[in-house]
Amino acid sequence: MVVDGWLDRLAARRPHVLLAITPGATAARLATEDALVDVGAVVTASPADADVLVVVGYPGEEMADAIGDVWRQLPGPRVRTQVVDPAAAGAAIRAAVAGLSGGGQRAEALRRHDEWRTGADHRNDGDPDESPGHRGHAEHGGHGESMPMPGGLMMAERADDRDGLKLDVLEVTLGPVLADWPAGLVVTAAVQGDVVRKVDARVVGAESTAVPSFWDGADGRRRAAAHLDSLARLLAVVGWPAMAQRVRVVRDAALGAGPVSDVRSRLAVVDRRLRRSRTLRWATDGLGVLTPQMARRLDVTGPAARAADDGGDVTARWRCWLTDADAVLAGRDPGPAVGPRGRGRGDRTASAALLDAACRLMVGLDLAAARIVLASFDPDPDEIAVAVPRRVED
Amino acid sequence: MSYPVWTVPVAAVVLMSFTATAAVLDAVLDSARRGGGWRERVGRPVWEAARLLRQRRRTTVAPDALLWRLGTSGPLVVALLMAVVIPLGGRAVTDPVVGVVWFNAFDVALWLLWWCAGWGANSVYGLVGGYRFVAQALAYELPLMFALTAPAVAAGSLRLSEVVAAQDRVWFVVWAPVAFLVFLLAVTGFSVWGPLSYPAGWDVAAGVLAEPSGVDRLLLLTGRYALLAAGAGMATALFLGGGAGPLLPGWLWSGLKILAVLAVLVAMRRRLPILRADRVMKRAWLVLLPLTLVQLLVVSVLTYGGS
Incomplete structure (x- = not known):
C-alpha cells in the first residue's frame, strides 16, 4: 500500500x-x-x-x-x-x-470487461459487430464474402494494385479521434500495403454545429493564429514535434493581448528556421500538387488557391501560411476572404472545397504522404456544418 | 583483455546508467514545458517509469502474443548483448575476435524485433510502423556496414581491443569522419530515434509504439534509450580512441566520450523533422552508400598505401 x-x-x-x-x-x-x-x-x-x-x-x-x-x-x-x-x-x-x-x-x-481481455482467452467469442477498430470505427461489415476470423475480425479482400499484382485491400478508418487531425473528420481509406487506393471522407457532427467557426471574422490576429494552428498540425504530422510546439507558442501569442510587434518578431524567427530547413523540404516538396486549374474547378479559395500559383505543393502551402500570417499581423490583407481558409463559393464553404481537393490528392499516396497532404489543406470542420459524403476512387 | 564472468551484471548496470542518463538528457532538452525548472525535468524519466509500472498491461484483440513480447522486450536485450563487447577504459566483459561483427549481427537482429513489435499487436498502425522499420533499415543498413568496416580495415582487426589500440596516435574519426557520421545516423535508425523515428511516426499514432502499454511499453522505451547508449559506446570505441586521453584514467575518458556522443544523439531528436523512408531511400543509396565506399577506399589507401 x-x-x-x-x-x-x-x-x-x-x-x-x-x-x-x-x-x-x-x-x-x-x-x-x-x-x-x-x-x-x-x-x-x-x-x-x-x-x-x-x-x-x-x-x-x-x-x-x-x-x-x-x-x-x-x-x-x-x-x-x-x-x-x-x-x-x-x-x-x-x-x-x-x-x-x-x-x-x-x-x-x-x-471492467473489455473485449481485448476476453479476446485473448476465448478467441472465437468475439461478436463481429463489436470488434473495436483502433480508432473506434472499424466497419468490418459489408465486405461481401469475407470469412470471420479469430477475434471476430474479418479477412482482407484482394484487388489489383498499381504494379499489376494482386494485394490485400484493408479498409482503414482514420479519425475521428486521432492526434493532430481535423476535429470530427472521418476518413475511410482502402489501403494496399500502405498505399491509399480510395478515400471516403465525412465530418461526424457535434451535437450542434450551428455556431460560426472560431477562426472567422475580421480580426487579423485571429486569422494569423488560424494559419499558425494549421501549420503546427502540419509540422506534427510531418514529424517535427519540437517545431510544432514552437509554432503553437507563437499562435498563443497571436491570440493573446501582447504587442503585435512582439508576435511578428517571434514569427520571423520560426519563419526563417522553417524556410531554411532542407529536411523539411525533403518531406514536403512536390507532394500533393494542386494546379491553378484544379483549384478553380474545385472552388478552392484562400491561401491554398494562392499557393497553387506558386507550385501548388505542400511546401507552397505552408509557405503561404507563413507569408499570410505575417501579412495579416502587419495589417495587410493578402486576399479577399471571409475566414482564414477563403470564402467558398455558393453554398460550398471554403473548407468543404479544401477537403474535396485533399481527398482527390490523397489517392495513390502512402499513408504518411496522404496525411501530410490532408494536413497541408487543413479543412476546418467547424465550417463544414453538414456531413457531405464524398468518395474518390483511383 | 576480458573481465571475469561476474562482471556481466556490472556491464548491465553501467549500460542502464547511461540509458537513464539519455532519458534525463531528453527531458532536459525538451522545450515543451513552460516554466518547468530543472527538477521538473530531471525527474521526468522517474515519473514516466512509475506511470508505466502502474499501468495495466493491455492487449489487443487476437494479438500474436509471442512475437509481440519478443518485439517489445527484444531491443533492450540486444542493447545488453551489444554492451558486453564495448570496452570501457580498454577492457570489456568479453573481447571476441569478431567484436565488430558481433555488434553488427545484433543490429541486424533488430530488423526482426522492431518488425515483431509492430506486427504482434494486430493493429493497422503497429503493422505500418513495423514495415516502415524494414524500409528504413534497407536505407541505413548497408551504409552502416561499410561505416563499421572503415575502423576495422584501419586497425587490421575485428577485435575491439585492437581497434582501440590502433588509435593510439590518431583517432579514426580523423581518417574516417564520414563513416563516423553515418554510424551515428544509423544508431538513431536502429534505435527508432529522432529523424529516423519514422516507424514510430506521430502520423500513424506512434506506429510500433501505438499499442504496447504498461510494463511492455516500459521495456520497449527503455530498450530504445539503451540502444542509443550502446551505439554511443560503440562509436567511442571505434572512432574516438576508446579510453585514450591525458591525465584522467581510461574508464573515465571512455565514460566522458560516451556521454558526449549520447548527448549529440539525444539532441538530434529536436533538430530535424522525420526523414521518411520513401523520401530518403534514394539519397541513402545514391549518396550515402557511395560516400561510405569512398571513405573505405581512403582509409584503405591511408592504412596500406605506405607499407
Missing part, C-alpha cells in the same frame, strides 16, 4: 492525455491545450499510452460511439472528462488528474 501511494504520486506528475475533439469546439480545445501544459501533462497519440481521455465539446451520437470505443482501449488507471466551457478547462483537467490516483481506480478496474 505504501509503495502504491508512492507510485501514484510519482505517476501523477506526468499524465498522458488523449484528446477527442468535436467540431465547433476550437475555443475549448485551445483552453484545454493550455490547461494541460499547466499540470505538466503531455498529449499522446494512442489510447494505449493514455491515462486521461478529454472529450472537448459536445459529441454527436456517432462521435460519442467512437469515443466510447476509444475509452475501452485505455489500459487504466484511467479517467475520462469533458471540457465544453473554455473557462472551466483548467478545473476539469486538474480534477481528472487527481482522479488518477486513489481507491476509485481499483474499483473501476474490477468492474
